[in-house]
Amino acid sequence: MKEMEYDVLVVGGGPGGSTAARYAAEKGASVLMIEKRQEIGSPVRCGEGISLGWLEDYGIKEDESWLIHRIDGAKVVSPSGFTLEINAKMAGNEVGATIRRDFFDQMLAEMAARAGADIMVKTSARSLIWDDKHNVAGVKARCNGEDCIIKAKVVIGADGFESQIGRWAGISTVLKQGDIATNFQYHMIGIDIDARFSEFHLGSIAKGGGYAWVFPKGEDEANVGLGVTLDMIKQGGEPKRLLDRFIDKHPELKKGKIVEQVAGAVSVGVPPDITVKNGVMLVGDAARMADAITGGGIRNAIRSGKIAGETAGEAIEIGDISHINLYEKRWRAEMEDELYRDWMAKNKLVTLSDEEFDDLISALSEADIENLSVYEILEVVKEKNPKLVEDLMSFL
Amino acid sequence: MIDINRDKCMYCGACVGTCPVNCMFLYETRVEVDEDKCIKCGFCERVCPVGAITLIKEAKA
Amino acid sequence: MIDINRDKCMYCGACVGTCPVNCMFLYETRVEVDEEKCIKCGFCEMVCPVGAITLIKEAKA
Structure with a gap:
């Protein structure tokens, strides 16, 4: 069986994984990032809305290849059609853009590779391996359909909503039904929209437990989607049915053509009590760090990815793996208040x-x-x- | 038994991340279920954005 | 019998387009074989870019 050895193994090639891999590699650690799919960033599972004004903190230069449409603000629309406009001035840095997630993720993976991280696609982690002191020692994986062993001193789980790494390490990432939002989205062309604004439609259109969105991708083009929390759902396929109903009620959308469809779930809860254990660290959606109000996960994945990558890199540098436990304190200091504030606000809004x-x-x-x-x-x-x-x- | 309609499935992983006993796994674009671990809670059926999953309740043996 | 290793398969469709009797079909990311139509020529095995296909010759009944 093929065997490899690295200091740091990152499981998952999304924004959190690529960012963790990049910062760990920059600290001089030997890093491998594995991605179970054969391409990075595909298929897209995302509304592709992003806030701006923070990317440069992570060395990311805005580029038209992935930043395809800028917006001036957001419109929050009530069930009877009252509209609140939030513009750049009111929202601080919350104004943003619509991106191509596939190209965005590929750009981040390229940055990781340039920093020295190795990347293997079509490689899926199947179980964790442990040393005799109950610390992680790597993973068993399938690489291009062949079994292999990847040894590592630190394993960073960046494996998204369906995360396995945390569960295998004994970290409970199970979410309550009210903290899971399930979503469906069309990419639509030929619609009548105000392309300067993204739209958020609240209320019973999403059973009071979510919202419908219109994120412009161009003058006559947008991602039109809907998310709803699991506690509101009796029967499967609900996000698609509700989205079809939403579009049916809006002639300006109904006239358009569907060119793509996207499905997925996201946590709208808060992270588990621990996110580091026995050499395993969790970042981004795998650590349930998506924002509970919007369901947006990209920024927090990159924030936590940087902290995890740097902390893991330092641990390798000083030769003390227990140093990675600092990750817990570091990300909580930066992000926890915000995550809890938005979670409590979400819990209020759904009532x-x-x-x-x-x-x-x-x-x-x-x-x-x-x-x-x-x-x-x-x-x-x-x-x-x-x-x-x-x-x-x-x-x- | 968990029946997954593979032509409806968009392999988004919603069921995998929702399963409270971790009995589902997404092999790239193929969801598989460990029926022995499954507790038949039906969360996967309800969370599926496209209605690809059906929980089939078997008659008692 | 045609055995397809789904972890190796990159669902590129090379086998489907090559099959002289059109007994293979690519369902999005899943190749299926109509074994009754298959003439066991082995073209699919040879054309597969990643070695995911094995033609298993059965012993005569």
């Missing part, structure tokens, strides 16, 4: 009725929220719906 969404969005859209503080905004909403503000205050 709102269509009428409450209408009250909230109409009050906000009439107010000059650009120049108001959060509490002043709540005062405005209070005039429309005092009960709603009482509830919102409780988690603020």
Whole structure:
């Protein structure tokens, strides 16, 4: 059986994996990243919306090959059609772009390779191997259909929503039904949209447990999708049925043509209590780090990937694997408050009725929220719906 | 028994990540089920975005 | 019998286009064989770029 040996093995070639591999390699560790599919970034499983203003912190230069459409802001639409416009000024860095995820992921993998990481595609991890001190010693894998052994001192699980590495290492990444969103999306051409804005449609269109989105990819082109939490679903295929209904209700979308379809699930929960154990680290969606309000996972995968890669690289450099336990503290210091805040907000939002969404969005859209503080905004909403503000205050 | 319609399946891994007992595995574009571990909770059937999964309840032997 | 190793297969369709009796079909990422039509010429095994196909010659009944 073929055997290989590396300092750091990264399982999964998405944004989290490639970023971890790159930063570990930059620290001088020998790094292998494996990807079970034969191509990096394909098939796409993503809405492809991204915020801007943070990429350069990770050495990523904006490039038209993957950054295909810039937007000026977001429109949040209530069930009766009240619309709140959030522009660049209000959103801080939250304004963004639509990307080609396949090209984006390939670009990140190329950066990892240039930093010195080896990459093997069509290679799937099948189990972890352990040393006699219960520390990870690598994985058994299938490489191009042949069994192989990849030895490594550190294994970084970047294996996405369907993550196995964490579970094999005894980290419970099982999610509650309300913390799983299942999604379906069409790439549509020939639609009438305001291509300057991405749109988020709230309320019963997604059974109150999610939203429908329109992320423009060009003047007459967008990713049109819908996500809903599992606790709202009785029967399989619900995201597709709800999305078809949403499009049916919008003539400006209905006139378009479908050129691609995408499915997938994402966590809208919070990370497990531990994300490092016996030489195994989890990053990105594998560590349930997607944002609970939007379901967006790219930025947090890259953030955690960098921290994991650097920490693993340092551990190899100083010859002390237990150093990787610092990962836990480091990512939590940077990301945890935000993840919990958005998770609590999501848990509140899923309890709102269509009428409450209408009250909230109409009050906000009439107010000059650009120049108001959060509490002043709540005062405005209070005039429309005092009960709603009482509830919102409780988690603020 | 878990029946997966392979022509409907978009191999997105939603079922794999949702399964509370980790009895499903995505081999590149092919989902396989370890029927011995399966507890027949039906989460996979409900989470599937495209309705490719059916939990078939067997008659008692 | 045609044995296809699904972990090796890259679903490129080389075998499907090569088969002289059209007994193979590529269902998105899954090759299937109509064994009754197959004449066991072995072209599919030879043309496969990654060695995923094996023609298994059965003993005569």
